[in-house]
Amino acid sequence: MANGESPVGADAPAGGFVQLLTPDGERIDSVTTADGVTYSVDFTDGEYRELYQDLVTVRRLDAEATALQRQGELGIWASLLGQEAAQVGSGRALRPQDMAFPTYREHGVLYTRGIDPIMPFGLFRGVDQGGWDANKYKFNGYTIVIGSQTLHATGYAMGVTMDGKTGTPDGEAVIAYFGDGATSQGEVNESFVWAGVFHAPMVFFCQNNQYAISEPLERQTRIPLYRRAAGFGFPGVRIDGNDVLASYAVTRAALDQARNGQGPTLIEAYTYRMGAHTSSDDPTRYRIASEVESWKVKDPISRLKAFLTKQQLADDTYFAEVDESARKLALDLRERVLAMPDPQPVTMFDHVYPNGSPELDQQRAQFAAYEASFEGSTH
Amino acid sequence: MSETITLGKALNHGLRRALENDPKVVIMGEDVGKLGGVFRITDGLQKDFGENRVIDTPLAEAGIIGTAVGLAIRGYRPVCEIQFDGFVFPAYNQIVAQVAKMYYRSLGKVRVPIVIRIPYGGGIGAVEHHSESPEAYFAHTPGLKVVTCSNPADAYAMIQQSIISDDPIVFFEPKRRYWEKGVVDLDAPGDFPLHASRIVRDGTDATVIAYGPMVRTALDAAQAAAEDGRNLEVVDLRTLSPLDLGPVFESVRRTGRAVVVHEAPGNLGLGAEIAARITEECFYSLEAPVLRVTGFDVPYPAARVEEEYLPDLDRVLDAVDRSFGW
Numbered sequence: 123m124a125n126g127e128s129p130v131g132a133d134a135p136a137g138g139f140v141q142l143l144t145p146d147g148e149r150i151d152s153v154t155t156a157d158g159v160t161y162s163v164d165f166t167d168g169e170y171r172e173l174y175q176d177l178v179t180v181r182r183l184d185a186e187a188t189a190l191q192r193q194g195e196l197g198i199w200a201s202l203l204g205q206e207a208a209q210v211g212s213g214r215a216l217r218p219q220d221m222a223f224p225t226y227r228e229h230g231v232l233y234t235r236g237i238d239p240i241m242p243f244g245l246f247r248g249v250d251q252g253g254w255d256a257n258k259y260k261f262n263g264y265t266i267v268i269g270s271q272t273l274h275a276t277g278y279a280m281g282v283t284m285d286g287k288t289g290t291p292d293g294e295a296v297i298a299y300f301g302d303g304a305t306s307q308g309e310v311n312e313s314f315v316w317a318g319v320f321h322a323p324m325v326f327f328c329q330n331n332q333y334a335i336s337e338p339l340e341r342q343t344r345i346p347l348y349r350r351a352a353g354f355g356f357p358g359v360r361i362d363g364n365d366v367l368a369s370y371a372v373t374r375a376a377l378d379q380a381r382n383g384q385g386p387t388l389i390e391a392y393t394y395r396m397g398a399h400t401s402s403d404d405p406t407r408y409r410i411a412s413e414v415e416s417w418k419v420k421d422p423i424s425r426l427k428a429f430l431t432k433q434q435l436a437d438d439t440y441f442a443e444v445d446e447s448a449r450k451l452a453l454d455l456r457e458r459v460l461a462m463p464d465p466q467p468v469t470m471f472d473h474v475y476p477n478g479s480p481e482l483d484q485q486r487a488q489f490a491a492y493e494a495s496f497e498g499s500t501h
Numbered sequence: 502m503s504e505t506i507t508l509g510k511a512l513n514h515g516l517r518r519a520l521e522n523d524p525k526v527v528i529m530g531e532d533v534g535k536l537g538g539v540f541r542i543t544d545g546l547q548k549d550f551g552e553n554r555v556i557d558t559p560l561a562e563a564g565i566i567g568t569a570v571g572l573a574i575r576g577y578r579p580v581c582e583i584q585f586d587g588f589v590f591p592a593y594n595q596i597v598a599q600v601a602k603m604y605y606r607s608l609g610k611v612r613v614p615i616v617i618r619i620p621y622g623g624g625i626g627a628v629e630h631h632s633e634s635p636e637a638y639f640a641h642t643p644g645l646k647v648v649t650c651s652n653p654a655d656a657y658a659m660i661q662q663s664i665i666s667d668d669p670i671v672f673f674e675p676k677r678r679y680w681e682k683g684v685v686d687l688d689a690p691g692d693f694p695l696h697a698s699r700i701v702r703d704g705t706d707a708t709v710i711a712y713g714p715m716v717r718t719a720l721d722a723a724q725a726a727a728e729d730g731r732n733l734e735v736v737d738l739r740t741l742s743p744l745d746l747g748p749v750f751e752s753v754r755r756t757g758r759a760v761v762v763h764e765a766p767g768n769l770g771l772g773a774e775i776a777a778r779i780t781e782e783c784f785y786s787l788e789a790p791v792l793r794v795t796g797f798d799v800p801y802p803a804a805r806v807e808e809e810y811l812p813d814l815d816r817v818l819d820a821v822d823r824s825f826g827w
Contacts, residue, residue: 223571253608256574263607267598273564274599277571277579284527284553284577309594312564319559473609474643476667480696481743482643 133420137346139360139392142367145420147428153368155359161371167435173366174430175444176210177423180230182448183239186456187229187246191401195459196246200227204364204396207422208329210234211369212391215377216297218260221282223275223298226264227329231299235261239451243459250465269307272298272326276313279322279380288323293381296324297373303334305350306342314354314388323380325373326351326388329363331395336408351388363393364422394420467493503686509679511653512542514687515660516580520550523578526664529556529565530582530618539584540620540679562592566617570599573613580664586621587630587801593638600669601644614667616660620676621649622714622764623811626804633801634765636713639671640742647742648695649673651716653683655739658691666695673741675714696740698748704734707758707821710749710775712738715762715812722817731821741771749775750782757788758824762812767795789827792820 133145140161142150152162165173184202191199202209209230216222216235224231226245233239237259244250245264256262265271275298287294304310305328317324330347332339343350351358359376361368369391376387394417398405405414430436471486506514519526528543534557537544547555558565562583569579583589589596596617603613623632640647646668650656656674663670693699701716702723711719716737723733734752738744753759759779761772776791794812802810 250608251602251606253606253610255610256607257611262574263603263611265599267594270567270595270599273567273595274571274574276564277568277573278575279571280568281572281575281577285575308591309563309567312559312561312567315559315561316564316568473605473607475646476604476609476612476614479646479743480745 134362135346135392137360139362140368140372141362141365142371143365143425143429145364145425147425147432149367149429149433157357159359159375161368161375163367163371170426170430170435171440173210173214173370174423174426174436175447176214176230176234177206177366177426178444179448179451180206180210180233181423182452183233183455184229186452187243188397188401190456190459191246196243196401197248199246199401200399201397201401202227202229204394204417204422205329205331206230207366208363208369208391208393211366212297212327212373212389215370215373217295217377219292219294220377221260221262221275221278221294221296223262223271223278223296224264225268225271225299225301225304226266227301228264228299232261235259237261239455240458243455244462247459247462249462269300269304269310272300272304272310272313273316275324276316276320276322279317279324280320282323283320288381289383291378291382293383294323295377295380296322297327297377298324299327299329301334302328302330302332302339302342302347303337304328305347314350317386318355321383321385323383324386325376325380326386327373328388328390329393330390331393333395333399333405333409335399335403336405346390348388348390356386356388358388358390360390360392363391364420364425366422366426502688503684505682505684506653507680507682508650508653508656508675509540509542511657511683511685512660512674513544513546514685515657515690516543517546517549518690519580519661519664520546520554523664525576526578526580527554527556527572528580528582529558529569531558531560531565531584533557533582538582540676542618542674542679543582562588563595566592566595566600566615569615570595570603570613573615574611578614578664580616580618583617583619585631586619586633586635589619589635596639596645596671597642601642605644612667613669615669616663617669617671618660619671619673620679621673622675622677623801623807624677624714626807628804629801632804632807634763634796636671636673636741637765637770640771645669645671645742646696646740647671647673648740649675649713650739651675651678651713651737653681653685654691657685657687658693659695659739661690662695673713678714678717681717696743696745698736698738698740698745700734700748700752701737702733702735704732704756706732706756707760707824708734708736708749708752708756709760709762709817709821710736710738711762712741712771713764715764718813719762719817722814722821725814726818726821733821744775744778746775746778746782749779753779753783754786757786758821759787759791760794760817760820760824761791762794762817764796764811766798767793768798770795789824792824794820
C-alpha cells in the first residue's frame with residue numbers, strides 16, 4: 123500500500139481514495155488498491171441498519187450539544203458534524219480488546235465503544251476535565267493539546283507488544299485519532315518514527331476535515347497526508363471519510379494487521395468539518411458557502427439512507443423510528459446535562475497526586491477555613 | 502552489605518534493584534542500552550535485563566516521555582533518562598501538559614507512575630545546554646513531584662523509592678557529584694521518607710539550606726566556618742516539590758539566620774519560595790533577612806567562567822558574613 127495510489131471514486135481528490143458507498147448510495151462490492159490490497163465489507167441487513175442508526179444517533183446527540191452550548195449550558199462544544207462516518211466506521215471496526223486514543227472531537231467513536239455519551243459533557247460544561255477510566259472503557263481521555271495523544275497511543279501499543287499480545291488473530295491493537303492540523307506537530311511525527319521502528323500494533327487514524335480551525339490543508343502539507351506514511355516505513359491509505367463502509371473496512375483490516383504483528387498503518391479519512399471548529403469559531407471568515415454546499419451532497423448519512431432505501435433494507439417507518447429513538451436519547455442527555463451539579467470548590471484539590479502532598483493538604487485546609495468563614499453571612 | 506561506591510554507581514545499583522523487584526519497571530532513553538548511558542548510570546542493565554526492559558529509544562525527548570505515558574497507562578513503570586538538563590525542553594510539553602495532569606484530568610482513575618531522571622547542574626566544563634539547573638520549572642508545576650539526591654546513600658534509596666511511588670517524579674541527579682564516593686548499605690533501600698528534608702550537619706549560629714550538588718558545597722562552607730568559630734547548620738532539602746520545610750523552620754527558629762544556596766539563577770528560583778516561606782513562618786525569630794546564594798540571572802556561561810558563576814564555599818561564607826553583619 124505504501125506510496126500506492128488509491129482507486130478513484132467519482133468524487134475523489136487527486137490520487138483517489140477507497141470508497142465502498144458512493145454519495146448516491148451505490149454500493150461498490152470491493153476495492154483493490156494499487157498495492158494489491160482488497161477492501162470490502164460483509165454486513166448483514168441488520169448490521170447496515172445498525173450503522174445507519176449509529177450515524178443518526180451521534181449526529182442527533184451532537185446537535186443537542188450544540189444547542190446546549192448556544193443556550194449557555196456548555197462552555198464550548200467541538201462538533202463532529204460531517205465526520206460521523208469516519209468515526210462510526212472506524213469505531214465499529216475496533217474489537218473489544220482494542221484501545222483508542224481520541225482528540226476532543228471523537229464523540230462518535232466514544233459512542234461506538236458503548237460509553238455513556240454523557241461522559242464528555244463534564245469537560246465541555248466545565249464541571250470536570252473529563253474523568254472517565256481509560257482502561258475500563260479502552261478509550262483514553264480526550265486530549266486537547268494537538269497531537270500529544272499519538273505518542274501515548276504508540277507507547278501503549280509498545281506495551282501491547284511487550285505483553286506478548288500481538289501475533290494472533292485475537293491480539294490487541296491500538297488506534298490513535300488526530301486531525302490534519304496535527305500532522306504538522308513534531309510529536310505526531312515522532313510517534314510515526316517510534317511506531318515504525320518498534321513495529322507498534324497500531325493504526326493512525328487521521329480525520330482530514332480540511333481545516334485546522336481557519337487554516338486550510340494547504341498550510342499543513344504539500345502532499346496528500348496518507349503518503350507521509352511511506353517516509354516512516356509503513357503503509358498509508360486514503361479513504362472516503364464520508365463513507366462509513368470504507369471507514370469500517372479499511373480500519374478493520376489495518377487493526378487486524380496490527381494485532382497480527384504486521385505493524386502500523388496510517389489511514390487518512392478524507393472528510394469535511396461541516397460546522398465550526400468549535401462553538402467559539404466563525405467559519406464564514408475563512409471559507410466560502412459554495413465549498414460547504416459541495417460537501418453537503420457527500421453527506422455520510424443521506425448516502426447510507428439512499429442505499430438502504432434502494433436495497434429495500436429499510437422504509438420510512440424504520441427511518442422515523444430511528445429519528446424518534448435518537449430524539450429520545452438527546453432529550454435524556456439534555457436532562458442529565460442540566461442536572462449535572464457544579465463541583466464543590468474544595469474538590470479542586472482532589473486527585474493532584476496519587477500519594478497526596480502535605481503542602482497541598484495544608485492549602486486545602488486553609489481554603490476550606492476561608493470558605494467556612496463566610497457561612498451565615500450574606501456575602 | 503555496605504560498600505563504598507560512587508553516587509553514579511549507587512544509582513546503577515538502585516535501578517538494578519528496581520528492575521529485579523518489579524517486572525513492570527522499564528528503563529528508556531537515548532544510549533541507555535549498549536552504551537550504558539553517557540554517564541554509565543545504566544551500565545550493564547540492558548545486558549542483564551534485555552532490550553524490552555532497557556530500551557534504547559529514538560533520539561526524540563518528547564517521544565521518550567510521550568510513549569512513557571502510554572506505557573504507564575498500559576501498566577508499566579517507565580524510568581526515563583533525559584541525557585542532559587538542557588535537552589529536556591523538547592519533552593516539556595509532555596511532562597507539564599500530560600504527565601503532570603493525567604491523574605487530575607481522569608479524576609484519579611489513570612495513574613502515570615513515571616520517573617524522569619535528569620542529570621543536572623554545572624561544574625564539569627561542558628558546552629552549552631549541559632550544565633543547567635531547570636528544577637524550578639518542574640517544581641512550579643502541580644501534579645509533578647521533584648526530588649534530588651546529594652550523596653550515594655540517598656541516590657540508592659531515593660531512586661528506588663521514586664520508582665515505587667505512583668506519583669510522577671522528576672528525579673534530578675547532581676552530575677558533578679556522580680564520581681563522589683560514600684558508604685551505601687545495599688541491603689537497606691532506606692527507611693527515610695522520600696519527600697523529607699534532612700539536617701545533615703547540626704549547628705547553632707545560622708542555617709544553610711541546599712540541595713543536590715550544593716549540599717557538598719554547603720558542608721564544606723560549614724567546615725570552614727567552624728574554623729572561624731561559627732557553627733552552621735546544614736539542611737539537605739532532598740524534595741523540591743512538595744517542599745518539606747518543617748525541619749528548616751525548626752532550625753531557623755533556633756539559629757535566627759538562613760542562607761539558601763542553589764546553582765539555578767536566583768530570580769524566581771527555589772530560593773525565592775523558601776525565603777518567602779521562612780519569612781512567613783519564622784518572622785519573629787529572624788535576626789536578618791533570608792539571603793540567597795545562587796547562579797546569576799544569565800544563561801549558563803561558558804565553561805571557562807563557570808567557577809565564578811557557580812556558588813562556592815567563599816560565596817556561601819560571604820552570605821553568612823552578611824547575615825551576621827545585618
